[in-house]
Amino acid sequence: MTAPSRPPLRLLIADDQALVRTGFRLILDTEEDMQVVGEAADGEEAVRAVRRLRPDVVLMDVRMPRVDGLEATRRIMEMNGTGGERCRVVILTTFDVDEYVYAAMRMGASGFLLKDVTADQLVAAVRLVVAGEALLAPAITRRLIERFARPRPVVDVSHAALASLTGREMEVLTLMARGLSNVELAEALHLSEATIKSHVVRVLSKLRLRDRVQAVVLAYETGVVSPGSR
Numbered sequence: 585m586t587a588p589s590r591p592p593l594r595l596l597i598a599d600d601q602a603l604v605r606t607g608f609r610l611i612l613d614t615e616e617d618m619q620v621v622g623e624a625a626d627g628e629e630a631v632r633a634v635r636r637l638r639p640d641v642v643l644m645d646v647r648m649p650r651v652d653g654l655e656a657t658r659r660i661m662e663m664n665g666t667g668g669e670r671c672r673v674v675i676l677t678t679f680d681v682d683e684y685v686y687a688a689m690r691m692g693a694s695g696f697l698l699k700d701v702t703a704d705q706l707v708a709a710v711r712l713v714v715a716g717e718a719l720l721a722p723a724i725t726r727r728l729i730e731r732f733a734r735p736r737p738v739v740d741v742s743h744a745a746l747a748s749l750t751g752r753e754m755e756v757l758t759l760m761a762r763g764l765s766n767v768e769l770a771e772a773l774h775l776s777e778a779t780i781k782s783h784v785v786r787v788l789s790k791l792r793l794r795d796r797v798q799a800v801v802l803a804y805e806t807g808v809v810s811p812g813s814r
Contacts (some may be wrong), residue, residue, distance in 0.1 A: 593621040596639040598630035598656065599623075599676060600648045603713065607642060611703045618710065625649075627656030634660050634671055641710055643697070645676045646684050654684045654691065662694035672713050689797050726809055733800060746806065748790045754808075756783045761803030 595612055597605045597620060609620045621637045624630035625645075628651040634642060642660065646653040657673045664670045675688045675696040689696070694713045697706065723772055750755065752773075766784065770777045784796070794797050803809050 590617070592617050593639065593641060593710065594619055594621045594639040595710065596620070596625065596630065596633055596637060596642045598625075598633075598642055598648070598653065601643040601645075601788050602644070604676075608706065611706055612710070615707055618707070627653055627659075631659045635663065639671055641713060642671060642673045642692070643676055643710075644673050644688075646688065650778045652684070654688050657688050657693050657703065658691045662775045666691075669779055672717060674709065674713055690801050692794075693798075694795060694797060719727075722742030745791050746808070749787060753783055753787050753790070756780065757787050757791075758809055760784070760787075761800045761809045763800075 598607050599605050605623045611619045612620050623634045624633050626648040644653040672694040675693050766780050769780045
């Protein structure tokens with residue numbers, strides 16, 4: 585007996601440029617497991633559309649009229665309930681000008697994409713976010729975090745949550761915060777990728793974090809790592 589197929593991922597595209605929305609829709613709607621259920625030209629429309637359409641993922645531009653992508657992300661995260669249904673937000677950025685990306689990650693965005701991504705990268709990114717691989721493009725993540733994460737005073741990192749991590753788990757957290765992917769973590773620590781995945785899951789569980797984005801934010805804000813550190 586054939587197992588029932590899963591319903592397609594429901595996607596919402598929020599961008600004030602119609603050409604961007606059309607281009608992304610053409611790419612995503614060709615995938616059998618994806619369906620663009622709506623578009624929005626500003627953050628206010630995006631929030632209303634999320635409430636009405638309940639998408640799995642929102643591709644969110646930062647700079648939009650009326651309500652920008654940062655405020656829209658904050659509102660959408662507040663709308664997410666605890667009943668299992670959760671909308672993920674991926675920030676769309678041109679990187680060189682959008683200095684709000686780090687703030688959006690702190691608001692709960694699951695990652696970010698450059699607007700000049702290829703079709704394959706766009707599709708892969710959506711699937712990764714849904715699967716929980718929140719940080720996209722590790723090399724770009726390193727540059728982004730180091731550019732926009734403001735240096736903060738180093739705080740006592742021995743509080744209960746961080747103190748619960750083993751030495752190896754602290755290594756994993758530190759390297760994750762510097763933008764390393766699971767493959768790069770495995771190479772750096774001379775471990776298998778499966779072992780790294782287990783460590784990442786335990787780190788997120790012990791720190792009660794939703795995903796890798798929150799782990800990066802925590803690491804910078806507690807002083808575990810700092811912008812520019814190696």
